[in-house]
Amino acid sequence: MAEEKKIPYKIYLEESEMPKAWYNVRADMKNKPAPLLNPGTHQPMTAEELGGVFCEELVQQELDNDTPYFEIPQEIRDFYKMYRPSPLVRAYCLEEKLQTPAKIYYKFEGNNTSGSHKLNSAIAQAYYAKKQGLKGVTTETGAGQWGTALSMACAYLGLDCKVYMVKVSYEQKPFRREVMRTYGASVVPSPSDTTAVGRKILAEHPGTTGSLGCAISEAVEVAVSNPGYRYVLGSVLNQVLLHQSVIGLETKAALDKVGVKPDMIIGCAGGGSNLGGLISPFMGEKLRGEADYEIVAVEPASCPSFTRGVYAYDFCDTGMVCPLAKMYTLGCDFIPAPNHAGGLRYHGMSPVLSQLYADGLMKAVSVPQTAVFEAAEEFARVEGILPAPESAHAIKVAMDEARRCKETGEEKTIVFGLTGTGYFDLVAYQKFHDGLMDDYIPTDEELAAFRAKLPKMD
Numbered sequence: 001m002a003e004e005k006k007i008p009y010k011i012y013l014e015e016s017e018m019p020k021a022w023y024n025v026r027a028d029m030k031n032k033p034a035p036l037l038n039p040g041t042h043q044p045m046t047a048e049e050l051g052g053v054f055c056e057e058l059v060q061q062e063l064d065n066d067t068p069y070f071e072i073p074q075e076i077r078d079f080y081k082m083y084r085p086s087p088l089v090r091a092y093c094l095e096e097k098l099q100t101p102a103k104i105y106y107k108f109e110g111n112n113t114s115g116s117h118k119l120n121s122a123i124a125q126a127y128y129a130k131k132q133g134l135k136g137v138t139t140e141t142g143a144g145q146w147g148t149a150l151s152m153a154c155a156y157l158g159l160d161c162k163v164y165m166v167k168v169s170y171e172q173k174p175f176r177r178e179v180m181r182t183y184g185a186s187v188v189p190s191p192s193d194t195t196a197v198g199r200k201i202l203a204e205h206p207g208t209t210g211s212l213g214c215a216i217s218e219a220v221e222v223a224v225s226n227p228g229y230r231y232v233l234g235s236v237l238n239q240v241l242l243h244q245s246v247i248g249l250e251t252k253a254a255l256d257k258v259g260v261k262p263d264m265i266i267g268c269a270g271g272g273s274n275l276g277g278l279i280s281p282f283m284g285e286k287l288r289g290e291a292d293y294e295i296v297a298v299e300p301a302s303c304p305s306f307t308r309g310v311y312a313y314d315f316c317d318t319g320m321v322c323p324l325a326k327m328y329t330l331g332c333d334f335i336p337a338p339n340h341a342g343g344l345r346y347h348g349m350s351p352v353l354s355q356l357y358a359d360g361l362m363k364a365v366s367v368p369q370t371a372v373f374e375a376a377e378e379f380a381r382v383e384g385i386l387p388a389p390e391s392a393h394a395i396k397v398a399m400d401e402a403r404r405c406k407e408t409g410e411e412k413t414i415v416f417g418l419t420g421t422g423y424f425d426l427v428a429y430q431k432f433h434d435g436l437m438d439d440y441i442p443t444d445e446e447l448a449a450f451r452a453k454l455p456k457m458d
């Protein structure tokens with residue numbers, strides 16, 4: 001025990017110990033993630049086709065299943081230094097509160113103005129757009145974290161930034177919107193009448209609160225119809241997981257520094273980018289047979305892509321303009337009930353994580369909303385940080401596991417990703433405190449109806 005306490009509350013890395021290259025877990029996967037397909041021909045998307053939508057260098061990263069390391073350009077490393085390395089915290093206070101023999105660590109990514117891990121990929125994507133000489137980028141944002149992160153990155157590099165924001169969030173989160181505008185972005189509620197696809201969705205579903213899928217369609221349409229613009233996406237894609245590997249690489253370096261090997265790694269999963277990034281070096285060891293880890297994805301019971309979805313080719317967007325991706329999906333028309341963890345409302349899941357899950361290399365659980373907020377509140381009171389509702393999904397499962405360890409006496413080492421802060425989610429906290437939060441869970445019949453509309457392959 002005396003020795004145990006030598007591990008500090010916060011395990012920091014020196015600037016010189018920060019990762020110099022991103023790690024591409026696909027290089028170590030025996031079963032590679034399925035390729036993106038052209039929605040018209042059902043043939044794998046070529047670099048040329050993808051280049052109409054995405055920046056050239058990002059297309060290379062997207063398609064490369066073999067190169068294990070990509071050097072992080074110096075400019076991006078300099079930007080990372082403004083808010084990284086992010087702290088790895090030993091949750092002594094939470095352990096004490098739970099009276100658990102488990103050892104709990106969390107990697108805190110909320111330590112920047114955008115309030116989440118999304119800045120790690122935003123700066124990379126904006127950098128490659130700038131390098132290509134583009135004028136600007138378009139994107140969608142759900143809860144607003146991605147749009148905020150991208151606005152910050154674009155402001156830093158002097159790029160124009162157009163953000164399509166899911167309408168329910170645009171209305172519920174005016175402060176998020178104003179942060180984006182402060183960083184110079186233009187923000188449009190989606191679906192909107194500024195695009196053909198937006199007008200079509202509005203005609204078919206009047207009064208819809210929007211979804212990430214339809215905001216994506218609008219942002220893609222604007223990117224491909226304006227010269228000098230490309231589309232960027234904050235999650236799901238292989239390139240985003242690559243950039244987010246900085247989370248896992250730092251976590252592993254910090255744990256190695258204090259001689260700790262985790263048993264279990266937990267993260268919330270929306271499109272899979274934070275979890276994919278956090279687990280990547282650990283999964284690499286697992287794939288190469290060097291170590292074993294229990295890896296757990298946590299998703300909301302209201303949007304259960306892994307636990308109740310199917311592994312199939314589907315559209316990434318409601319407007320069906322994007323390539324098809326093979327992933328665990330609820331169907332691209334799935335419009336989840338307004339859930340307060342807006343960042344976890346996407347219908348699909350990263351193709352990389354989908355393949356790892358299909359191969360039994362990781363597990364997934366879903367948790368209902370009020371239980372998540374109970375855990376968030378308990379965590380905030382002992383560890384001080386006000387967590388984002390998305391992050392609280394991981395907190396909930398980490399706390400459950402620590403409580404289980406109390407029963408069994410296991411001294412398990414648990415690491416979870418604390419992806420962001422909840423300052424812009426106080427309407428959700430208010431609903432929780434006032435007892436007005438519900439635990440809507442879709443029925444099997446509802447899910448089957450969306451599943452029936454999956455694209456028919458060959």
Ligand SMILES: *Cc1c(COP(=O)(O)O)cnc(C)c1O
Binds near residue numbers: 117146234268343388
């Ligand atoms: C966007 C977001 C998530 C979910 O996205 P992933 O791509 O699954 O990581 C989780 N937490 C926070 C704070 C977010 O902003």
